[in-house]
Amino acid sequence: xxxxxxxxxxxxxxxxxxxxxxxxxxxxxxxxxxxxxxDIEPSRTIPPSSVTAFEWRAFGEDTYLRNCQNCHTVDGSGxxxxxxxxxxxxxxxxxxxxxxxxxxxxxxxxxGDYGAPxxxxxxLSDAEVAAVTNYVLVRFAAEGRAPGRSRLFVPRDVSERRGxxxxxxxxxATRPAVPSAEALGRGVRxxxxxxxxxxxxxxxx
Amino acid sequence: MRRTVFGFFWIGLYxxxxxxxxxxxxxxxxxxxxxFWVELSVALGxxxxxxxxxxxVLIARxxxxxxxxxxxxxxxxxxxxxxxAIGFILLHPVLILVEHPARLVLLNPFGxxxxxxxxxxxxxxxxxxxxTAVWREKWKIPYEAWRVTHTALGVAALVFAxxxxxxxxxxxNTLWKQILWxxxxxxxxxxxxxxxxVKPWLQKRRPWRVVGVRxxxxxxxxxDVEAVGHDGLSFEPGQFAWVKVGDxxxxxxxxxxxxxxxxxxxxxxxxxxxxxxxxxxRLQGLEEGTTVYLDGPHGAFSVDRAQAPGYVFIAGGVxxxxxxxxxxxxxxxxxxxxxxxxxxxxxxxxxxYSEEIEALKERLDLETVLVLEEPPxxxxxxxxxxxxxxxxxxxxxxxxxxxxxxxxxxPMMAAVEEALLAHGVPPSHVHLEKFALA
Numbered sequence: 001x002x003x004x005x006x007x008x009x010x011x012x013x014x015x016x017x018x019x020x021x022x023x024x025x026x027x028x029x030x031x032x033x034x035x036x037x038x039d040i041e042p043s044r045t046i047p048p049s050s051v052t053a054f055e056w057r058a059f060g061e062d063t064y065l066r067n068c069q070n071c072h073t074v075d076g077s078g079x080x081x082x083x084x085x086x087x088x089x090x091x092x093x094x095x096x097x098x099x100x101x102x103x104x105x106x107x108x109x110x111x112g113d114y115g116a117p118x119x120x121x122x123x124l125s126d127a128e129v130a131a132v133t134n135y136v137l138v139r140f141a142a143e144g145r146a147p148g149r150s151r152l153f154v155p156r157d158v159s160e161r162r163g164x165x166x167x168x169x170x171x172x173a174t175r176p177a178v179p180s181a182e183a184l185g186r187g188v189r190x191x192x193x194x195x196x197x198x199x200x201x202x203x204x205x
Numbered sequence: 206m207r208r209t210v211f212g213f214f215w216i217g218l219y220x221x222x223x224x225x226x227x228x229x230x231x232x233x234x235x236x237x238x239x240x241f242w243v244e245l246s247v248a249l250g251x252x253x254x255x256x257x258x259x260x261x262v263l264i265a266r267x268x269x270x271x272x273x274x275x276x277x278x279x280x281x282x283x284x285x286x287x288x289x290a291i292g293f294i295l296l297h298p299v300l301i302l303v304e305h306p307a308r309l310v311l312l313n314p315f316g317x318x319x320x321x322x323x324x325x326x327x328x329x330x331x332x333x334x335x336x337t338a339v340w341r342e343k344w345k346i347p348y349e350a351w352r353v354t355h356t357a358l359g360v361a362a363l364v365f366a367x368x369x370x371x372x373x374x375x376x377x378n379t380l381w382k383q384i385l386w387x388x389x390x391x392x393x394x395x396x397x398x399x400x401x402x403v404k405p406w407l408q409k410r411r412p413w414r415v416v417g418v419r420x421x422x423x424x425x426x427x428x429d430v431e432a433v434g435h436d437g438l439s440f441e442p443g444q445f446a447w448v449k450v451g452d453x454x455x456x457x458x459x460x461x462x463x464x465x466x467x468x469x470x471x472x473x474x475x476x477x478x479x480x481x482x483x484x485x486x487r488l489q490g491l492e493e494g495t496t497v498y499l500d501g502p503h504g505a506f507s508v509d510r511a512q513a514p515g516y517v518f519i520a521g522g523v524x525x526x527x528x529x530x531x532x533x534x535x536x537x538x539x540x541x542x543x544x545x546x547x548x549x550x551x552x553x554x555x556x557x558y559s560e561e562i563e564a565l566k567e568r569l570d571l572e573t574v575l576v577l578e579e580p581p582x583x584x585x586x587x588x589x590x591x592x593x594x595x596x597x598x599x600x601x602x603x604x605x606x607x608x609x610x611x612x613x614x615x616p617m618m619a620a621v622e623e624a625l626l627a628h629g630v631p632p633s634h635v636h637l638e639k640f641a642l643a
Contacts, residue, residue: 001633013220014286026241028239028244066235067236115310116308116311
C-alpha cells in the first residue's frame with residue numbers, strides 16, 4: 001500500500017516538474033514575465049529615425065548586459081572560445097558590413113574560427129538589436145575611432161533584414177574582407193570606469 | 206499524525222527546491238525571452254541538475270526524512286527519479302539543437318567551448334552512473350566497489366554540471382546568482398564528506414560488542430550485541446540497521462540486518478543472520494568481544510505502525526527474522542491480540558527458531574502454520590508454497606480486519622501479496638518491505 005502511494009506520488013511529482021518547466025518556458029518565450037513593453041521597446045514618442053544618444057546608450061547597455069555579457073564579457077574582450085567584439089567600426093566602412101552586423105545578431109554566425117557558433121537571436125526586438133549594435137560600436141571602439149552618430153543604426157535598419165531564413169554559415173559567407181575579430185580587438189583597451197549619465201546634463205528627461 | 210505532516214512537508218519542500226531555480230531565473234537582470242523550446246531546454250537542464258543534487262540528500266539516510274515513508278520507499282524513489290533527471294538533462298541539448306542546428310559542433314568533446322566540454326563530461330558521468338546501477342547485479346559488480354564508484358561518479362557529475370552552469374549560464378548572470386549555485390553544489394558535495402567522515406566519527410562514540418552467537422537452526426544464527434557505554438538504540442519491532450564489523454567505523458563495508466530481538470530491550474539486540482554470502486558468513490563466525498557499529502534504526506515494516514485487532518505474519522526463509530522481533534516484542538508487552546504465523550521454507554532443515562516459536566506460544570495467542578516445499582515423508586502440516594488456496598483454508602475468519610506482514614524473497618512476497626489481494630484483503634492492510642539493496 002505504501003508502495004502504491006509512493007508510485008502515485010512519484011508520477012505526480014514528475015508531472016509537476018514537467019508542468020513547471022513548460023509553464024516557465026511559455027512565460028519566458030511570450031515575454032510575459034519581468035519584461036514589460038518599456039523594457040524591450042523604448043518610448044514610442046521617439047521617432048524611429050532619430051537617435052537620442054544617452055537614452056539609447058542606457059538601453060543598449062542594458063540589452064548587452066542581459067543577452068551578451070556572459071560570453072563577450074563586460075569590456076567586450078571575450079574569453080576562451082568567445083571572440084572579442086571590440087573595434088567593430090571596421091565593418092561599417094566595408095562593403096556589406098552594415099548588413100552583416102545586423103545579420104549576425106538575427107541569424108547567428110559560425111565561421112569555424114571559434115568553438116561555439118554565435119546563436120541566432122531573433123527574439124530581440126528591432127530596437128534592442130539596433131541599440132546593442134550601437135552600444136558595441138561606440139563603447140568598445142578603439143581609441144578615438146568611435147563611429148559618428150550618422151553611422152549608427154536605427155530600428156528600421158533591423159526590421160528590413162528580418163525574414164531571410166539565413167543559417168549561421170550563410171552569414172559567415174557574407175563576412176566582409178575585414179581582419180578577424182581577434183585581430184580587430186588586439187590592443188584595444190576599454191576603460192571600465194566611465195559612468196555615463198542616463199540623461200545629458202542640462203536637458204529635461 | 207506527525208508522520209503524515211512530515212510526509213506532506215518533505216514532498217512540498219522537494220517540489221519547492223527543485224522548481225526554485227526556475228524562480229531564480231526570473232530575478233532581474235533577465236535576458237530577453239527566447240523561443241519556447243530553448244527556454245524549455247534551459248528549464249529542464251536546471252530542474253534536472255537540481256534533482257541530481259537532491260539525490261545526495263535522499264541517500265543520506267536522514268531519519269526525519271525517511272521515517273514518514275520508510276527508507277525503502279525513499280531509496281526506490283532515488284532510483285526512479287535518477288532516470289527522470291537524466292532524461293531531462295538529455296533533452297536539454299537535444300531541444301537546443303532542434304532550434305539551433307549549427308550548435309551541433311558543440312557535441313564534439315575536442316571542440317566547442319569549456320562550457321560545452323564540461324556539459325558533455327557531466328552527461329557522460331550521469332550515463333555511467335545509470336548504466337552501472339541498472340546492470341550492477343547482472344554484471345556481478347561487487348557491491349562495495351560499486352558503491353564507491355557510484356559516489357565518485359555522482360560527485361563528478363555534479364561538479365562538472367556546476368562548472369557548466371557557471372560558464373554557460375546566461376541566466377546565472379550576477380555574482381550573487383553564481384554564489385548561490387556554487388554554494389549549493391559545495392554543500393551537496395560536503396554532504397558526502399559528512400556521510401563518509403563525520404557520521405562514522407560520531408558512530409565511534411556508540412560501539413557495540415558481540416556477546417553471543419547462537420545457532421537457531423535452519424542455517425540461521427542469532428548474533429547478540431550489547432551497547433558499550435551508551436544507552437543503546439530504540440527501535441520499532443521489524444526495523445533494521447546497517448551493521449559494520451570491526452574496530453573502525455571508517456569502512457565502506459556495511460550490510461543491513463533486521464533486528465530479531467524484542468524492541469523492549471534497547472541495549473541488548475540480536476540480528477538473525479543466514480549465511481547467504483561472504484559478509485553473512487563472516488558474521489556467523491564472529492568471536493565474542495568483537496566490536497560492531499550500527500546505523501539505524503531504519504524501516505517502516507513494523508506492527509507499531511499498523512494498529513489492528515490481530516495480525517497475520519507470513520514469513521519465507523530468512524524473512525522470519527523481523528517476525529521474531531514482532532513476536533518477542535508483543536510477548537514482552539503481554540499483548541493479548543490473536544496472531545497467526547505462516548512460516549514457509551524449502552525443507553524442514555531450513556526452519557529456524559522452532560523452539561523459540563513453540564515457547565512463545567505460552568506467552569501469546571499465537572497459532573502457527575508451517576509450509577514446506579519439500580516436506581519429509583511424515584510431514585503432517587502444509588506442503589508446497591503459500592498459495593491462495595492455502596490462505597483460503599488457513600486464514601482466520603476475520604481476515605479483513607487483521608493486518609498482514611509479509612517478509613521473504615521478492616518473488617514470494619509478490620505472489621503472497623497478489624493472493625491476499627485476490628482474497629479480498631484491502632491493500633492498506635498488507636505490509637511489505639521492498640528492499641533491493643545488495
